[in-house]
Amino acid sequence: MSKQYKLIRCRINGKEREAMIDVRASLTDLLRNDFRLTSVKKGCEVGECGACNVLINGECFNSCIYLAIWADGKDILTLEGLEGPDGELSDIQQAFIDEAAVQCGFCTPGAIMSAVEILNEGRELSDEEIRIRMSGHLCRCTGYENIFRAVKKTMLARLAAAEKNK
Amino acid sequence: MYDIKALYEAESVEDAIRLLQEHPQAQIIAGGSDVLVQIREGKRAGVELVSIYGIDALRGVCYDEEGAIRIGSLTSFSHIAADPIIREQIPVLGEAVSLVGGPQIRNIGTIGGNTCNGVTSADSASTLFAWDAIVELTGPEGIRHLPIREFYIKAGVVDLKPAEVQTAILIPKSSYEGYFGNYIKYAMREAMDIANLGCSVNVALSEDRKVIRDARIAYGVAGPVPMRTPSAEALAKGQELSEETIGKVARAVLQDIHPRDSWRAAKAFREHIAVEIAKRALRQSILLGGGVIRE
Ligand code: FES
Ligand code: FES
Numbered sequence: 001m002s003k004q005y006k007l008i009r010c011r012i013n014g015k016e017r018e019a020m021i022d023v024r025a026s027l028t029d030l031l032r033n034d035f036r037l038t039s040v041k042k043g044c045e046v047g048e049c050g051a052c053n054v055l056i057n058g059e060c061f062n063s064c065i066y067l068a069i070w071a072d073g074k075d076i077l078t079l080e081g082l083e084g085p086d087g088e089l090s091d092i093q094q095a096f097i098d099e100a101a102v103q104c105g106f107c108t109p110g111a112i113m114s115a116v117e118i119l120n121e122g123r124e125l126s127d128e129e130i131r132i133r134m135s136g137h138l139c140r141c142t143g144y145e146n147i148f149r150a151v152k153k154t155m156l157a158r159l160a161a162a163e164k165n166k
Numbered sequence: 167m168y169d170i171k172a173l174y175e176a177e178s179v180e181d182a183i184r185l186l187q188e189h190p191q192a193q194i195i196a197g198g199s200d201v202l203v204q205i206r207e208g209k210r211a212g213v214e215l216v217s218i219y220g221i222d223a224l225r226g227v228c229y230d231e232e233g234a235i236r237i238g239s240l241t242s243f244s245h246i247a248a249d250p251i252i253r254e255q256i257p258v259l260g261e262a263v264s265l266v267g268g269p270q271i272r273n274i275g276t277i278g279g280n281t282c283n284g285v286t287s288a289d290s291a292s293t294l295f296a297w298d299a300i301v302e303l304t305g306p307e308g309i310r311h312l313p314i315r316e317f318y319i320k321a322g323v324v325d326l327k328p329a330e331v332q333t334a335i336l337i338p339k340s341s342y343e344g345y346f347g348n349y350i351k352y353a354m355r356e357a358m359d360i361a362n363l364g365c366s367v368n369v370a371l372s373e374d375r376k377v378i379r380d381a382r383i384a385y386g387v388a389g390p391v392p393m394r395t396p397s398a399e400a401l402a403k404g405q406e407l408s409e410e411t412i413g414k415v416a417r418a419v420l421q422d423i424h425p426r427d428s429w430r431a432a433k434a435f436r437e438h439i440a441v442e443i444a445k446r447a448l449r450q451s452i453l454l455g456g457g458v459i460r461e
Binding site for chain 1: 167168169170172173175195198199202203206207217219220244267268269270271273274
């Protein structure tokens with residue numbers, strides 16, 4: 001059978017994009033190869049490690065087990081979409097650095113995107129809830145406690161800032 | 167790139183049926199968290215797929231005209247867990263599906279995919295068995311309804327006829343009204359793990375909350391397909407709420423279930439756990455129903 005392609009249109013990190021893609025591609029393939037968004041890592045490629053995690057319409061998905069064709073019409077956010085206009089780091093990225101939650105860094109982009117999903121809820125999660133919500137990420141450097149601290153710290157800082165601005 | 171021979175995207179249920187008729191070799195892909203992984207493993211390499219993931223009409227939870235809870239087959243686990251109807255009427259289903267995989271898997275995984283795989287360890291399955299769920303299947307000849315117990319034929323095989331699509335799962339009003347449930351998953355890890363054993367219990371109490379009016383006990387991984395425990399359920403009916411009753415009913419499940427030895431756990435161990443989690447789930451269901459358990 002000849003190769004099958006599909007034209008998809010989606011929003012990636014706030015920009016409208018278009019691509020002609022091979023229907024066999026995963027969303028990881030699309031983001032890395034077509035758009036050079038290399039924060040999206042290829043780890044296990046079977047949906048177990050979370051290294052390829054991105055937000056689609058605000059929810060976390062492992063892009064390695066998400067067909068690229070399904071991205072049509074969706075709003076996708078990768079780690080690259082977090083940086084400020086002059087390349088500044090976002091608060092959650094800075095917190096990962098400050099808490100030494102980054103060691104080799106391979107799991108970091110995926111883990112941060114799960115943190116973003118949590119932070120976007122704008123409410124205070126219990127420690128237990130944070131751990132559950134971050135449980136879809138394997139860190140071979142085993143920095144789990146530091147990752148947890150970075151997420152919690154950022155959540156509390158954002159809530160305090162929102163309180164002040166009331 | 168996935169090793170896929172051809173992929174057809176369905177825009178509606180009718181479209182899916184037509185595509186499945188045109189391509190009889192094609193397999194259905196919903197969220198893909200099992201199908202795509204199997205393709206990676208080489209098990210289904212070179213398949214033709216009909217994707218139904220884009221059919222939004224199959225998403226969401228609502229009541230139907232008869233008051234049954236209707237769960238669209240493509241509703242994700244995380245949406246089921248967060249749904250107000252589920253939380254009010256059958257919170258145990260939300261709790262059960264919150265134990266599937268990890269958070270990202272719960273966003274992509276669908277209840278229809280979970281049941282159509284026919285896997286005994288599916289966290290949703292034992293709970294759906296306990297609720298006497300009805301599976302809605304739509305095919306070239308129209309719609310048919312099947313009790314979930316008949317939908318599962320054997321390990322990995324469900325009653326899905328050629329060109330048929332599972333479109334919804336229904337929980338009849340008579341099976342949820344007045345019932346309280348609890349699900350216990352026994353696994354080695356708390357996340358990203360498959361159940362060694364799962365037990366889902368529903369209990370309805372008498373009006374004075376002194377005796378068990380009805381009990382439904384279902385297991386996953388206790389046999390090749392999820393199963394109910396008729397002997398234990400018959401024994402439970404009309405019994406007073408006491409630790410003795412709970413113990414007796416829980417032990418009776420061994421007349422009905424047939425766990426096996428596997429590398430995950432030994433048969434004797436599974437039997438021991440089966441009784442213990444039945445006790446706990448019974449106790450919890452009774453307490454949720456407002457019952458008081460005598461020592
Ligand atoms: S690379 Fe996608 S989950 Fe591991
Ligand atoms: S920092 Fe190395 S895998 Fe997590």
